[in-house]
Amino acid sequence: MxxxxxxxxxxxxxxxxxxxxxxxxxxxxxxxxxxxxxxxxxxxxxxxxxxxxxxxxxxxxxxxxxxxxxxxxxxxxxxxxxxxxxxxxxxxxxxxxxxxxxxxxxxxxxxxxxxxxxxxxxxxxxxxxxVVDQELEDGRAGKFFNVDxxxxxxxxxxxxxxxxxxxxxxxxxxxxxxxxxxxxxxxxxxxxxxxxxxxxxxxxxxxxxxxxxxxxxxxxxxxxxxxxxxxKKFENFNWMxxxxxxxxxxxxxxxxxxxxxxxxxxxxxxxxxxxxxxxxxxxxxxxxxxxxxxxxxxxxxxxxxxxxxxxxxxxxxxxxxxxxxxxxxxxxxxxxxxxxxxxxxxxxxxxxxxxxxxxxxKPGSRWADENAAGAVHDPYHMERAIGKGLDSPNSSDYPxxxxxxxxxxxxxxxxxxxxxxxxxxxxxxxxxxxxxxxxxxxxxxxxxxxxxxxxxxxxxxxxxxxxxxxxxxxxxxxxxxxxxxxxxxxxxxxxxxxxxxxxxxxxxxxxxxxxxxxxxxxxxxxxxxxxxxxxxxxxxxxxxxxxxxxxxLTNLQEPEFGEVEGLQIFPNPTTRKVFLSKASDLAIYDANGQRLKVFRNTSEVDVSNLPAGAYFLQTAEGETKKLIVE
The missing domain is CATH 2.120.10 (Neuraminidase)
Known part of the structure; x- marks a missing residue:
């Protein structure tokens, strides 16, 4: 699930x-x-x-x-x-x-x-x-009406x-x-x-x-x-x-x-x-x-x-x-x-x-001609293309x-x-x-x-x-x-x-x-x-x-982690959420070593659907913490 x-x-x-x-x-x-x-x-x-x-x-x-x-x-x-x-x-x-x-x-x-x-x-x-019954000025009566x-x-x-x-x-x-x-x-x-x-x-x-x-x-x-x-009839289409x-x-x-x-x-x-x-x-x-x-x-x-x-x-x-x-x-x-x-x-x-x-x-071919004719790209798309090693968003490889x-x-x-x-x-x-x-x-x-x-x-x-x-x-x-x-x-x-x-x-x-x-x-x-x-x-x-x-909405206080190196989790034990001291790729294992969940780049994990018991959290770097779910 x-x-x-x-x-x-x-x-x-x-x-x-x-x-x-x-x-x-x-x-x-x-x-x-x-x-x-x-x-x-x-x-x-x-x-x-x-x-x-x-x-x-x-x-x-x-x-x-x-x-x-x-x-x-x-x-x-x-x-x-x-x-x-x-x-x-x-x-x-x-x-x-x-x-x-x-x-x-x-x-x-x-x-x-x-x-x-x-x-x-x-x-x-x-x-x-x-849904309310109505009668309109044109004489129509009922619940649902087609717009004329x-x-x-x-x-x-x-x-x-x-x-x-x-x-x-x-x-x-x-x-x-x-x-x-x-x-x-x-x-x-x-x-x-x-x-x-x-x-x-x-x-x-x-x-x-x-x-x-x-x-x-x-x-x-x-x-x-x-x-x-x-x-022409088609020109009467495409308006607000x-x-x-x-x-x-x-x-x-x-x-x-x-x-x-x-x-x-x-x-x-x-x-x-x-x-x-x-x-x-x-x-x-x-x-x-x-x-x-x-x-x-x-x-x-x-x-x-x-x-x-x-x-x-x-x-x-x-x-x-x-x-x-x-x-x-x-x-x-x-x-x-x-x-x-x-x-x-x-x-x-x-x-x-x-x-x-x-x-x-890959939109490149769809706006390259307009760009050549004078229309311009937003700086966001220009920077994004360069960040992907491309010359511009006009590239056929621009995703x-x-x-x-x-x-x-x-x-x-x-x-x-x-x-x-x-x-x-x-x-x-x-x-x-x-x-x-x-x-x-x-x-x-x-x-x-x-x-x-x-x-x-x-x-x-x-x-x-x-x-x-x-x-x-x-x-x-x-x-x-x-x-x-x-x-x-x-x-x-x-x-x-x-x-x-x-x-x-x-x-x-x-x-x-x-x-x-x-x-x-x-x-x-x-x-x-x-x-x-x-x-x-x-x-x-x-x-x-x-x-x-x-x-x-109610005000809650997030945990404050100290300066200790390595992964920290809080609270432990927990009943619903566990917070991490740093965003990580993370997997949850049960006591038998079976992987149950994988999370990407997260600093909080919901475990409320897990049965009470002992689990292990392991980051992509191999750091492991034991977690108790109550």
Whole structure:
């Protein structure tokens, strides 16, 4: 069994005693051997799980579409982004918005991607979330509603990430699925029924059919320069799209944000600036600044360029041609390049902006041409490449297997890495499960900030790019994706500071990660799981993790080690944790000499799952200490 300690103990050993924090619970999540699970994994009380919405099973209310009358249809699947809009009337808790990356033609929901919204209230007795019946202005009534894109802004393509404003709960959905011609929105040139690029088979429908209407699209918009503009149909895809979750309809495509393969974004506390993430290599770090707070129909668009005194270069967003070809304009502005910028989140306590760079195995060939044309690499990637003996990140050998989380600090107007993925493994064949890392961060994707007992925590979702180079143990066929917490008060955090709070079933990506407005629950998506899992874990689903209001932080004192040379451990005997005087690679043996656990570069070990008895800790250098577990 692989164990993950659900504990908020965070701080390395120092010369003097240091204050740390620890939750009142410190239970573990078991991940079965072989990393195969067919259901969502959760720690025990006080956290609990509730399935809220099941794709392909729950029925959504639809609008009149393509000449068909309003009716009902099965919700699409491949749930990704989750938005939450508080109910200011107090009649309910708020509205939940769920994106669908699944793309197929549908006469009632609409071709392309999709989105479902529903309203929830907190049950005063059980504390669970109840989906509330509604009647909308367009006459639709029920629990789940399909967002109308067809009759408002045109179809959407692969609704992936998005934005929930921390100011007022406004919602944008991101059209990640970047297209280059009309043929690619019709059938994509793909075959088969699985994978993020292929068109899955709709219930009772045809395979490999995307958006059927490929005639030119006449834009109707309140954004300067775009109203009345006729574009090729594929050019009406790949925008940020604002929706009204209360009425389940689209409001506008943000043509003034530029046409990009959007993934995520965050609204700053001034309600004027929106930072934008784009899933591409190269990806450019961008921001839109509104002329007036809350009015995103007018404002300026900028691309980040780290090597200028004024680091933001304006791109004229009143010129439709420049917005339709934004990547070319970013290169012309000599913007700073990154490797797949995905979700973006803001810490309301500090105003800092966190974002994921998911990574890609060897991105060199994907940004070398743009670099030659004037776009620049962030110094981080330049230094990292040189550290690996390469001339630059343009090298075909430049690896970026795990990705990382960055932070943009408006106070210093700069990006820097907050936590690096890994630990790094140089060999293509991963270590065996017996020798695998106790914690490993691979390809962070979904991201948010959650307040727990007054403290800000980063919520990080994994979406593994592969299984080699240490992303999962050798011989494991499943890309197990895990959900992590990270305390944002930690200076220079590492993977050891991560707290695993959930893992999704076989075949699934974990994503969404949206706290409810009352702070009691975290909404999460399990996307595209294996059909071999038992119901409902064989469908994409949205689930809630409840009980965060019962998690409290208390001050604890870490041990202070003296100047004695060699490995020291404390406490001994112990019942749960043992601390080491130095970070080490470590193995635990029982009294018969059988190796039970291996830890990499750790200064603390959880032994609460071991039966009482005598054990031996041995470092990679051969130092051995006897440990008594009570």
């Amino acid at each position: 692989k164990k993950a300690v659900l504990s908020l103990l965070f701080c390395g050993f120092c010369a003097v005693a240091v204050q740390a924090q620890q939750t009142i619970f410190s239970e573990e999540i078991d991940i079965p051997a072989g990393y195969i699970t067919d259901e969502v994994l959760m720690p025990p009380s006080p956290l609990s799980m509730q399935v809220l919405f099941v794709g392909g099973v729950d029925l959504v209310q639809t609008t009149p579409t393509y000449g068909y009358e309003a009716g009902i249809a099965y919700a699409k699947e491949w749930h990704d982004f989750i938005g939450f809009t508080p109910d200011e009337t107090g009649e309910s808790l708020g509205w939940v918005s769920v994106n669908h990356e699944m793309i197929y033609q549908d006469n009632r929901i609409g071709d392309g991607g999709g989105m479902t919204v529903f309203r929830v209230e907190r049950d005063p007795i059980t504390g669970l979330l109840n 894109f067809v009759n408002t802004v045109g179809e959407t393509g692969m609704n992936c990430g998005g934005i929930t404003s921390v100011v007022d709960g406004r919602i944008w959905t991101a059209e990640e699925w970047f297209r280059s011609n009309n043929g690619s929105i019709y059938n994509g040139g793909f075959s088969g029924t699985a994978g993020s690029g292929a068109y899955p088979k709709s219930p009772g429908g045809a395979e490999n059919q995307g958006v059927r209407d490929t005639s030119n699209y006449l834009i109707s918009s309140d954004i300067e320069g775009f109203d009345g503009l006729e574009v 799209v604002e929706i009204d979750p209360r009425q389940a309809k689209a409001i506008r495509k943000q043509y003034n944000f530029g046409r990009q393969g959007f993934e995520g974004g965050a609204v700053s506390l001034d309600n004027k600036t929106i930072y934008l993430g784009v899933d591409a290599t190269p990806a450019f770090w961008c921001k839109f600044v509104a002329d007036e707070p809350g009015d995103f129909t007018q404002g300026k668009l900028y691309v980040y360029k780290h090597d200028l005194p004024e680091k933001w270069v304006e791109v004229d967003n009143t010129d439709p041609q420049k917005m339709l070809n934004f990547a070319d304009e970013a290169v012309a502005a000599q913007g700073t390049m990154y490797n797949r910028v995905e979700w973006v989140a803001i810490d309301p306590a500090t105003g800092k902006i966190f974002w994921t760079e998911t990574g890609r195995d 970026d297997y795990y990705g990382r989380v960055w932070v943009y600090d408006p106070a210093i107007d700069s990006n820097y890495v907050w936590i690096e993925g890994g630990p790094e493994w140089d060999e293509e064949t991963s270590p065996s499960e017996a020798d695998y890392f106790s914690k490993h961060l691979s390809n962070p994707d979904g991201l948010n900030v959650m307040t727990i007992d007054g403290q800000s925590f980063l919520v990080i979702c994994e979406d593994l790019n592969g299984r080699s180079y240490g992303r999962v143990p050798a011989g494991v066929a499943n890309s197990t994706c895990e959900l992590w917490l990270l305390d944002l008060s930690i200076d220079n955090p590492s993977v050891d500071d991560l707290i695993r709070i959930s893992a999704v079933p076989r075949g699934a990506e974990v994503t969404g990660a949206q706290p409810t407005s009352d702070g009691k629950s975290l909404l999460v998506n399990s996307q595209h799981p294996s059909s071999a899992n038992p119901f409902p874990f064989n469908h994409s689903l949205t689930y809630a993790i409840h009980g965060f209001d019962q998690v409290t």
